[in-house]
Amino acid sequence: MPRWEEGSADRLTRAALELFEERGFESTSVVEIADRARVTTRTFFRYFSDKAEVLFAESERIRAALVQEVLDAPDVSQPLRAVTAVLAGFDWGAPGTEVLRRRQAVIAANPGLLERDLVKQHAIATGFVDALQRRGVEEGEARLAARVGTQVFSVAYARWVEGDGEADLAELVAAAMAVLGALVPPGRAGSVASPTRTGGSS
Amino acid sequence: MPRWEEGSADRLTRAALELFEERGFESTSVVEIADRARVTTRTFFRYFSDKAEVLFAESERIRAALVQEVLDAPDVSQPLRAVTAVLAGFDWGAPGTEVLRRRQAVIAANPGLLERDLVKQHAIATGFVDALQRRGVEEGEARLAARVGTQVFSVAYARWVEGDGEADLAELVAAAMAVLGALVPPGRAGSVASPTRTGGSS
Numbered sequence: 001m002p003r004w005e006e007g008s009a010d011r012l013t014r015a016a017l018e019l020f021e022e023r024g025f026e027s028t029s030v031v032e033i034a035d036r037a038r039v040t041t042r043t044f045f046r047y048f049s050d051k052a053e054v055l056f057a058e059s060e061r062i063r064a065a066l067v068q069e070v071l072d073a074p075d076v077s078q079p080l081r082a083v084t085a086v087l088a089g090f091d092w093g094a095p096g097t098e099v100l101r102r103r104q105a106v107i108a109a110n111p112g113l114l115e116r117d118l119v120k121q122h123a124i125a126t127g128f129v130d131a132l133q134r135r136g137v138e139e140g141e142a143r144l145a146a147r148v149g150t151q152v153f154s155v156a157y158a159r160w161v162e163g164d165g166e167a168d169l170a171e172l173v174a175a176a177m178a179v180l181g182a183l184v185p186p187g188r189a190g191s192v193a194s195p196t197r198t199g200g201s202s
Numbered sequence: 203m204p205r206w207e208e209g210s211a212d213r214l215t216r217a218a219l220e221l222f223e224e225r226g227f228e229s230t231s232v233v234e235i236a237d238r239a240r241v242t243t244r245t246f247f248r249y250f251s252d253k254a255e256v257l258f259a260e261s262e263r264i265r266a267a268l269v270q271e272v273l274d275a276p277d278v279s280q281p282l283r284a285v286t287a288v289l290a291g292f293d294w295g296a297p298g299t300e301v302l303r304r305r306q307a308v309i310a311a312n313p314g315l316l317e318r319d320l321v322k323q324h325a326i327a328t329g330f331v332d333a334l335q336r337r338g339v340e341e342g343e344a345r346l347a348a349r350v351g352t353q354v355f356s357v358a359y360a361r362w363v364e365g366d367g368e369a370d371l372a373e374l375v376a377a378a379m380a381v382l383g384a385l386v387p388p389g390r391a392g393s394v395a396s397p398t399r400t401g402g403s404s
Contacts, residue, residue, distance in 0.1 A: 079385065151346075
């Protein structure tokens with residue numbers, strides 16, 4: 001891309017967030033976003049297929065990277081822990097946590113965006129189910145680890161962005177997992193013998 | 203409604219399912235659904251706002267009923283168990299498990315329907331978070347119990363409809379919960395002291 005266009009995607013993202021906050025998602029047009037970012041609409045469409053994609057442009061790359069990390073994880077004998085470790089270790093903070101917090105608030109305020117966010121989260125969970133099974137995890141365990149793990153992470157992530165990223169995401173995930181550990185019916189843990197889980201006394 | 207219209211909603215639901223299966227959701231029109239059910243399109247729109255709503259017509263009633271059951275539950279001191287108990291005890295089988303299985307297959311095959319399904323599931327989880335908090339459950343626990351509980355149920359429900367409802371749903375939910383118990387990192391359960399959970403040694 002030409003040198004003067006460097007940073008256009010960033011500028012477009014910031015402009016879109018501002019406008020969504022000021023006028024709401026529905027009332028903001030692509031033309032307005034491009035104007036505010038001082039680029040042409042043609043440049044806009046070089047980066048994003050529609051105005052919602054400004055908020056989700058990285059989703060597919062993130063999903064693929066996360067799934068690959070599960071495939072490459074050194075140990076998936078504790079699949080729930082493997083899933084949350086991959087999610088907690090991912091570099092979510094790249095766009096800056098202030099941008100992430102504002103993005104999250106805009107999504108929460110708009111049913112259409114919330115819907116798209118749920119679909120993206122579901123795609124990550126589905127990718128994890130597949131990846132865990134390819135790593136030899138039994139289907140029922142894979143489904144539960146993937147789906148519960150993404151929910152545990154999502155609760156911790158929401159707290160992280162609400163706090164402007166000042167807390168440590170991995171610690172918030174560990175705290176959420178500890179709360180879950182206390183919520184799962186006592187006496188059941190370990191009652192289902194599984195040959196894939198051995199020596200997990202830590 | 204006139205006597206001859208009794209059963210129209212059922213006939214429309216069955217006609218819609220057949221057509222979605224035969225031609226796909228996108229290629230089926232409201233006119234075709236009404237024709238197959240031998241009613242007018244006007245009758246169709248008396249029951250459903252669009253063709254997707256044929257599959258989700260009961261969602262809001264179900265959501266409200268489930269949330270009310272959490273509000274009325276005798277004991278929410280084990281909130282995750284309270285959530286799964288409410289979901290497992292609900293009368294999902296009313297339309298017949300064969301209809302539920304076909305409905306689930308049509309939803310899984312169509313991204314737009316899957317999206318709507320995710321939104322409805324999310325609304326149930328959000329309703330549970332609110333209901334649990336109103337019952338005095340701490341916010342972090344309420345979020346985890348509601349979101350993890352709906353996922354555990356969802357995994358069990360999928361297995362239930364795949365098996366045409368021959369297995370017992372409550373048993374499948376208990377089995378999924380037992381698997382989760384074995385997945386949650388050992389040694390953590392109970393490590394977060396909580397005054398709301400006492401005597402849970404069963």
